[in-house]
Amino acid sequence: MIEIRQLDITYGExxxxxxxxxxxxxxxxxxxxxxxVGESGCGKSTVLRSLVGxxxxxxxxxxxxxxxxxxxxxxxxxxxxxxxxxxxFGSLHPRHRIGTALSEAARCMGLRADPDRIAxxxxxxxxxxxxADRFPHELSGGQRQRVAIARALIVEPPVILLDEPTSALDxxxxxxxxxxxxxxxxxxxxxxxxxxxxxxxxxxxxxxxLVMEKGVFSEELTADDIGAARAxxxxxxxxxxxxxxxxxxxx
Amino acid sequence: MQNDQILDVxxxxxxFANGAVRAVDGVDLSxxxxxxxxVGESGSGKSTVxxxxxxxxxxxxxxxxxxxxxxxQDLLDLSERRMHKLRGARMSLIMQxxxxxLNPVKTIGIQVAEAARLHLGHRRKEARDAAEAxxxxxxxxxxxxxxxxYPHQISGGxxxxxxxxxxxxxxPRLVIADEPTSALDxxxxxxxxxLLDEMVEQEGAALILISHDIRMxxxxxxxxxxxxxxxxVEELAHLGEAEHIYTRGLISAMPDxxxxxxxxxxxxxxxxxxxxxxxxx
Amino acid sequence: MSHSTPTKMSDGGDVPARGLxxxxxxxxxxxxxxxxxxxxxxxxxxxxxxxxxxxxxVALLAPWIAPFDPNRQNLAQALQPPSWGHIMGTDExxxxxxxxxxxxxxxxMRTVLSVSAxxxxxxxxxxxxxxxxxxxTDSILMRFTDIVLSFPALVLALAFAAAMGAGLGTAVIAISxxxxxxxxxxxxxxxxxxxxxxYVAAARLYGAxxxxxxxxxxxxxxxxxxxxxxxxxxxVITLTAASLGFLGLGAQPPLAEWGAMISSGRRFMLxxxxxxxxxxxxILITSLAFNITGDALRDILDPRHTRG
Numbered sequence: 001m002i003e004i005r006q007l008d009i010t011y012g013e014x015x016x017x018x019x020x021x022x023x024x025x026x027x028x029x030x031x032x033x034x035x036x037v038g039e040s041g042c043g044k045s046t047v048l049r050s051l052v053g054x055x056x057x058x059x060x061x062x063x064x065x066x067x068x069x070x071x072x073x074x075x076x077x078x079x080x081x082x083x084x085x086x087x088x089f090g091s092l093h094p095r096h097r098i099g100t101a102l103s104e105a106a107r108c109m110g111l112r113a114d115p116d117r118i119a120x121x122x123x124x125x126x127x128x129x130x131x132a133d134r135f136p137h138e139l140s141g142g143q144r145q146r147v148a149i150a151r152a153l154i155v156e157p158p159v160i161l162l163d164e165p166t167s168a169l170d171x172x173x174x175x176x177x178x179x180x181x182x183x184x185x186x187x188x189x190x191x192x193x194x195x196x197x198x199x200x201x202x203x204x205x206x207x208x209x210l211v212m213e214k215g216v217f218s219e220e221l222t223a224d225d226i227g228a229a230r231a232x233x234x235x236x237x238x239x240x241x242x243x244x245x246x247x248x249x250x251x
Numbered sequence: 252m253q254n255d256q257i258l259d260v261x262x263x264x265x266x267f268a269n270g271a272v273r274a275v276d277g278v279d280l281s282x283x284x285x286x287x288x289x290v291g292e293s294g295s296g297k298s299t300v301x302x303x304x305x306x307x308x309x310x311x312x313x314x315x316x317x318x319x320x321x322x323x324q325d326l327l328d329l330s331e332r333r334m335h336k337l338r339g340a341r342m343s344l345i346m347q348x349x350x351x352x353l354n355p356v357k358t359i360g361i362q363v364a365e366a367a368r369l370h371l372g373h374r375r376k377e378a379r380d381a382a383e384a385x386x387x388x389x390x391x392x393x394x395x396x397x398x399x400x401y402p403h404q405i406s407g408g409x410x411x412x413x414x415x416x417x418x419x420x421x422x423p424r425l426v427i428a429d430e431p432t433s434a435l436d437x438x439x440x441x442x443x444x445x446l447l448d449e450m451v452e453q454e455g456a457a458l459i460l461i462s463h464d465i466r467m468x469x470x471x472x473x474x475x476x477x478x479x480x481x482x483x484v485e486e487l488a489h490l491g492e493a494e495h496i497y498t499r500g501l502i503s504a505m506p507d508x509x510x511x512x513x514x515x516x517x518x519x520x521x522x523x524x525x526x527x528x529x530x531x532x
Numbered sequence: 533m534s535h536s537t538p539t540k541m542s543d544g545g546d547v548p549a550r551g552l553x554x555x556x557x558x559x560x561x562x563x564x565x566x567x568x569x570x571x572x573x574x575x576x577x578x579x580x581x582x583x584x585x586x587x588x589x590v591a592l593l594a595p596w597i598a599p600f601d602p603n604r605q606n607l608a609q610a611l612q613p614p615s616w617g618h619i620m621g622t623d624e625x626x627x628x629x630x631x632x633x634x635x636x637x638x639x640x641m642r643t644v645l646s647v648s649a650x651x652x653x654x655x656x657x658x659x660x661x662x663x664x665x666x667x668x669t670d671s672i673l674m675r676f677t678d679i680v681l682s683f684p685a686l687v688l689a690l691a692f693a694a695a696m697g698a699g700l701g702t703a704v705i706a707i708s709x710x711x712x713x714x715x716x717x718x719x720x721x722x723x724x725x726x727x728x729x730x731y732v733a734a735a736r737l738y739g740a741x742x743x744x745x746x747x748x749x750x751x752x753x754x755x756x757x758x759x760x761x762x763x764x765x766x767x768v769i770t771l772t773a774a775s776l777g778f779l780g781l782g783a784q785p786p787l788a789e790w791g792a793m794i795s796s797g798r799r800f801m802l803x804x805x806x807x808x809x810x811x812x813x814x815i816l817i818t819s820l821a822f823n824i825t826g827d828a829l830r831d832i833l834d835p836r837h838t839r840g
Contacts (some may be wrong), residue, residue: 039436039437039438040436052737053736053737054733054736054737073739075739078737078738078739082737082738083733083734083737085730085733085734086730087730090729090730090731091730091731091733091734092731093731093735093749094731094753095752095753104735104738104740104748105734105738108735108738108739108740108741108744109738109739148734151734151738155738170292170293170463171292171463171464171465171501171504171505172292172500172501172504172517172518173292174504175504175505175506175515175516175517175518176517178506178515179514179515179517182513182514197436197437198437199437199508200505200506200507200508201506203506203508203511204506204508204511204512204515205506223508223511224511226508227508227509227510227511228509238438239437239438241441242437242438242440242441243437244508244509245440245441245444245466245467245470245471
């Protein structure tokens, strides 16, 4: 579903140039759920943003669903992948009602945007249809993140990219959102690419986990590897040990 | 001088906006040397407790308590001037982003040296040396470079170390750390916690660690107080003892790589609401 | 502080929370009411709004509430001190100063509102376009803005009014010419922030066209601060208009313009203080009212300036 070859991204030029992503390859099959973990500044979000076309000036090749992605995306390219952002308070327009947010997405993509469709989209993410005429500030963080997911789904993309979708949420709300994401993936056969720093979230959500360090993938792990705290590179091992702190004290 | 009880809180209540909202509702805490964790979700009142203890809440918050004593002093009776002296000297607060706690227009060196002058009575040259020594002690690799840096030039992890370093100079009796690691990368998290631990052990201080991460807190602290809607629903030494449905829900809602499940368990809000209406919380 | 300031906080429940229902139905009238209740927390702002509302009312009702014809001369009654007959006295032609001030309010309000109606949209569009598109568009538009900004406003207005011939219309255009750059700069700064938000990124992902992004996404977010700026600007416009009138380049006699009234009255300043002081007082009150209203608006509309 996603094929990345030799993706390379550099910001700036000359001495101050910042080589953020250094020639990575990534191949994700249809219906797969893959995670990228790494620390801030490792380049994981940049990979995601160039995949959807928010980042320009990358080199290499990106294919989604067999189509070559140009630097500047057309509607047909955009329809293949949508993104859910980290901050539920920043990803919805403060002056657009929820219904507007959803119908805008559908209309701009040339899809039907009648009230029935909006209601169905809201119900699909577990929100009552009446939410359509609320403003984002009237919703809790978890509810907003549900709206953001509905907005991504309404375009009916085969691929959804998730940039730390639950790191701004409470644990119990996170559980609900992660369950929602798993259900929708099962139902629609979606392909997920997760970017997060939280190893327990990716190991729950993803089959394969790539550890990113200084612009390259340094190791590929499975969820079982993380559960068993088993890695080959010292960096990945350190990352696992640090994030499993306290997990041995299960009730 | 050294008495066991450092902090003794009985029936602490914080109301916002004319009593309409009770952010903290009758919390009891008692703490000697050692580490206490306060865990809860956003809106549980955990941060408000920390701030109320430091008397750092805005004036429209009303704080009442049957007892609020720190080292034998009644905190509610202290004048703002005495309180100001107490803060930073005998009680300290570490916040999520250290860069907000440091003065942005002064170098780290000046700020740490100032702490050394204030708390150790050092002269300028000595203070600078003391600052360098303390940065080394909190395992900053190039202390000289960091001393000359401004707060915005250092990473979050480095900033937290500087904060802990300044605290080591002041030797506070009580440290309140409010989500000290949640803005940090996972790999730095452990080191910062280790430093906090070292400080508590060596200086015989009391630490209150406030966090949303119940597993991290349980691994780090001797006792955990679980807060929900302004109340402490349960105090535990070990997560295995959790009995309250809120605590159990919180634990099971976290994905655990060691125990993979297909779906996460979502806290039973209906049961919680029922329990609440029956006065069980 | 309030439900409209976004804070990083979930209200705990992810099901429709009970605490939410209080705010859930803020619609139409309710929103006006909530604005009103916020305004009520700014007592000084309320004073400003009330003064402005009175001024506007006076301007609208001038023909009916002015006790005398503002232009009727009565030399027998010239330079009378304030009395029950003429509350603010009379000028050198025996015209009732209060009536002239009332009619003058019309001219001032008309000037202020016309200038704002020109400057607001022009500044907003230029600034938002520069900030949103960036690159060459930004460079060209902003250099142009800088050039205009570098002229002393009153001097440019003077030159323009002198070249085009004095009059109310030219005064409006002259003031407009020099007062849009601050609005444009402000709108650009706002647009620069908004264009990098996640909701604009999300809109790019579902293929919203640049013009749609500009007008439906970015511009609405810039309007509140532009509105605040405009209100504060109105104080300056009042003063500039009066200055032009004072120098004889604004409204022409016998029109009752406050600045012109001071200008003609200053000759009698020492013996008949009320002739220049009354219009001066009117100008002071008006620009002060615009200023404090603008300040209060900023506290309400601009979350970055809220007092804790």
